Amino acid sequence: MASSTCSFPHDPLANLAKLAAVKALDTAEEFFKLQYFELAIMQAMVAKEFDPDLQGVDHFILAYQIHKAVAEKKDRYHILGFQQVTDYVTIKKQYKELARFVHPDKNSSVAAEGAFKHIQAAWDFLSDPAKKKAYDKSLRSTPQFQGSNVKNTRKRACPKGKTATAGDGLFKKTIKIMRTTAAGQNTCCMRISVCRVA
Numbered sequence: 001m002a003s004s005t006c007s008f009p010h011d012p013l014a015n016l017a018k019l020a021a022v023k024a025l026d027t028a029e030e031f032f033k034l035q036y037f038e039l040a041i042m043q044a045m046v047a048k049e050f051d052p053d054l055q056g057v058d059h060f061i062l063a064y065q066i067h068k069a070v071a072e073k074k075d076r077y078h079i080l081g082f083q084q085v086t087d088y089v090t091i092k093k094q095y096k097e098l099a100r101f102v103h104p105d106k107n108s109s110v111a112a113e114g115a116f117k118h119i120q121a122a123w124d125f126l127s128d129p130a131k132k133k134a135y136d137k138s139l140r141s142t143p144q145f146q147g148s149n150v151k152n153t154r155k156r157a158c159p160k161g162k163t164a165t166a167g168d169g170l171f172k173k174t175i176k177i178m179r180t181t182a183a184g185q186n187t188c189c190m191r192i193s194v195c196r197v198a
Contacts, residue, residue: 021051028060032111037068040111056108059101063111066102066118075139076122085136088127095123 024047031040044061047054069079077085080094100106102115126132 017050018054021047021054021057024050025054025057025060028064029110032064032067032109035071037064037071040064041068059107060109060111062098063102063107063109063115066098066115067111070118076126076135077139079118079122080126085139088129088132091123091126095119 024043028040028043028047031037031043041061041064044057044064048057048061051057066079077083077091080091080098082091082094098119099116102112102119104112104116106112107115125135
């Protein structure tokens with residue numbers, strides 16, 4: 001007799017989706033280690049699609065996004081998830097929220113420790129009034145900050161990543177699974193894409 005407290009439901013497709021989510025998140029971690037930040041984000045998003053309740057997946061994505069912003073040499077506001085110069089109170093609130101999600105004690109991703117250090121460095125700089133004033137003045141002269149509204153985009157959809165090519169050492173395989181049903185019922189279909197580092 002099966003236990004009612006098993007970790008996966010009895011539906012084979014649901015089991016497969018949950019296993020695929022875990023595998024996709026593992027793959028995202030491997031992409032991160034290779035500094036393929038966009039692919040790590042994409043793979044973590046795939047994990048979330050397979051299992052929206054997968055523990056910590058949003059926090060993994062957040063840590064990857066922070067590393068991506070740093071790698072692209074974005075300004076300190078972008079690292080904290082803002083599109084433009086903003087006030088101290090808003091920055092402090094955002095920093096505290098990010099720190100909760102990417103602190104290594106709360107986030108088990110390999111990206112967490114570095115992400116936490118990056119947001120800490122951005123906060124340390126922007127919390128100094130003299131440094132912030134000079135920094136804001138220099139940023140206001142750049143086109144990307146002129147005329148835009150204060151906007152926190154960190155939780156929005158992730159940017160599109162590059163496609164895998166043979167030269168990247170990546171392998172992608174898509175599997176289509178069809179579940180046969182009784183006559184008159186809808187057929188279930190699931191596509192699983194797996195990316196693997198060669």
